[in-house]
Amino acid sequence: MKDTQSGFPEHFLWGGAIAANQAEGAWNLDGKGPSVADAITYKANLDLTNYEGHMALSDQNIDDALNGHNDALYPKRRGIDFYHRYKDDLALFAEMGCKVLRVSIAWARIFPTGEDAEPNEAGLQFYEDLFREMRKHQIEPLVTLSHYEMPLVLSEKYNGWVHRNVVDAFVRYSNVCFDRYKDLVRYWLTFNEIDSIHRHPFTTAGIRHEKSAPGRETRDVYQGLHHQFVASALATRDCHAKIPGSQVGCMLTKLTTYPRTCHPADVEATLKKNIENYFYTDVQIRGAYPPLIKRDLELRGIQIEMQPGDEDILRQYTVDFLSFSYYMSLTESTQPDAERIAGNTVLGVKNPYLPASEWGWQIDPVGLKISLLELYDRYQKPLFIVENGLGAKDSIEDGKIHDGYRIDYFRSHFEQMEQAINEGVELMGFTSWGTIDIISAGTSQMTKRYGFIYVDQDDDGNGSLARLRKDSFWWYKKVIASNGRDL
Numbered sequence: 001m002k003d004t005q006s007g008f009p010e011h012f013l014w015g016g017a018i019a020a021n022q023a024e025g026a027w028n029l030d031g032k033g034p035s036v037a038d039a040i041t042y043k044a045n046l047d048l049t050n051y052e053g054h055m056a057l058s059d060q061n062i063d064d065a066l067n068g069h070n071d072a073l074y075p076k077r078r079g080i081d082f083y084h085r086y087k088d089d090l091a092l093f094a095e096m097g098c099k100v101l102r103v104s105i106a107w108a109r110i111f112p113t114g115e116d117a118e119p120n121e122a123g124l125q126f127y128e129d130l131f132r133e134m135r136k137h138q139i140e141p142l143v144t145l146s147h148y149e150m151p152l153v154l155s156e157k158y159n160g161w162v163h164r165n166v167v168d169a170f171v172r173y174s175n176v177c178f179d180r181y182k183d184l185v186r187y188w189l190t191f192n193e194i195d196s197i198h199r200h201p202f203t204t205a206g207i208r209h210e211k212s213a214p215g216r217e218t219r220d221v222y223q224g225l226h227h228q229f230v231a232s233a234l235a236t237r238d239c240h241a242k243i244p245g246s247q248v249g250c251m252l253t254k255l256t257t258y259p260r261t262c263h264p265a266d267v268e269a270t271l272k273k274n275i276e277n278y279f280y281t282d283v284q285i286r287g288a289y290p291p292l293i294k295r296d297l298e299l300r301g302i303q304i305e306m307q308p309g310d311e312d313i314l315r316q317y318t319v320d321f322l323s324f325s326y327y328m329s330l331t332e333s334t335q336p337d338a339e340r341i342a343g344n345t346v347l348g349v350k351n352p353y354l355p356a357s358e359w360g361w362q363i364d365p366v367g368l369k370i371s372l373l374e375l376y377d378r379y380q381k382p383l384f385i386v387e388n389g390l391g392a393k394d395s396i397e398d399g400k401i402h403d404g405y406r407i408d409y410f411r412s413h414f415e416q417m418e419q420a421i422n423e424g425v426e427l428m429g430f431t432s433w434g435t436i437d438i439i440s441a442g443t444s445q446m447t448k449r450y451g452f453i454y455v456d457q458d459d460d461g462n463g464s465l466a467r468l469r470k471d472s473f474w475w476y477k478k479v480i481a482s483n484g485r486d487l
């Protein structure tokens with residue numbers, strides 16, 4: 001049933017998204033063990049677009065996290081203190097009219113080492129309180145089980161997801177969550193941006209190349225990815241069995257890529273980028289490794305160890321919907337003269353037709369519509385945009401934050417969403433990335449602000465943590481109240 005005035009369905013789930021490791025803080029309180037995120041430092045004054053630089057990692061980081069040293073170097077350990085302030089923050093989200101809130105559960109708050117004899121009751125209670133508070137405000141929880149915050153001890157013991165034992169640990173953790181929250185949560189996501197294991201093996205899967213045998217680095221990442229595919233399918237099986245009416249989604253970084261020219265070489269290179277991006281959703285939605293990916297792995301000499309029954313598990317327990325993040329489109333070129341975007345190999349070459357954010361992310365609202373059409377045409381599964389937004393250096397002027405640029409970003413993307421819906425795409429909802437300013441995943445900066453709500457904290461942790469409504473807060477409140485009619 002469509003809302004007669006606009007393309008958005010009557011019960012469209014408007015909301016926002018955060019992640020435990022970027023918002024909660026309280027990194028070692030109430031029994032929580034160290035997560036891999038607690039070992040990610042911040043390198044002050046790095047070039048804003050030097051994405052990899054901020055993720056720099058060393059044995060010192062690991063030791064600091066395992067032994068609680070040097071808190072000030074690790075911004076994700078403090079987050080924005082959501083752990084203690086969530087009631088006030090939820091009241092602000094409810095004031096905006098949010099109908100859904102995407103959050104993640106920090107695995108190490110439930111199982112501090114990942115393999116503890118019993119779960120940590122204080123951790124379980126925190127999330128029960130959080131979900132009950134959300135429901136008090138009629139906010140639907142959308143819960144990610146793994147969002148870059150696996151127990152650091154599993155990384156140290158097994159080199160993360162490379163080892164099959166981590167599958168068992170994750171399935172056990174997921175079942176404890178399903179049992180405890182079955183009356184509170186019905187929308188679940190298994191792995192955040194499961195494809196990002198190739199870009200950030202440590203934060204995504206606790207894998208460190210120095211712990212792999214020489215020459216086995218890439219193979220270990222694919223082995224870890226396979227284990228995550230199996231774990232995701234088993235968790236989907238158990239969620240459906242334990243929570244009637246529950247819906248489980250996969251989650252993809254949608255990296256829609258254009259050829260820089262119509263030169264066939266550019267078109268072929270781009271096609272291969274897009275085929276690679278579909279690999280992850282093909283496995284989790286179609287239930288099998290795509291033939292071209294299997295052949296590519298063979299040609300590269302990458303042998304994944306599968307246990308008997310793995311392929312049946314993948315085929316039997318596919319997800320109910322496809323969720324994805326979209327921030328930008330990418331452009332691919334085989335020509336040596338194409339200008340590449342500095343400091344971030346993921347971003348590819350510059351698209352001469354698009355503006356970019358201060359972090360070099362190319363802003364492309366039409367790319368969101370293209371992504372929606374592509375994904376729906378390929379899978380005919382309900383879609384959910386669970387991350388989209390503009391990271392920007394907001395500033396306070398006379399006590400206000402005039403972020404018209406963020407309003408423009410969202411307005412142009414919502415217009416494209418509405419067109420896609422009107423052209424037949426089934427879109428369940430939209431959760432903006434960063435309902436509230438939180439610590440950046442890639443750079444660990446506070447400077448890279450996404451929220452409708454400003455948080456008084458700088459990159460070094462100075463500030464009152466006071467929350468301030470930005471201009472975009474009032475604008476989004478109006479959009480939600482009108483179900484997308486009043487943009």
Ligand code: BGP
Nearest residue numbers: 019192193391440441442443448
């Ligand atoms: C995605 C992550 C989110 C979020 C987003 C923005 O990859 O799923 O956690 O952080 O990126 O990235 P960043 O915070 O680096 O700007």
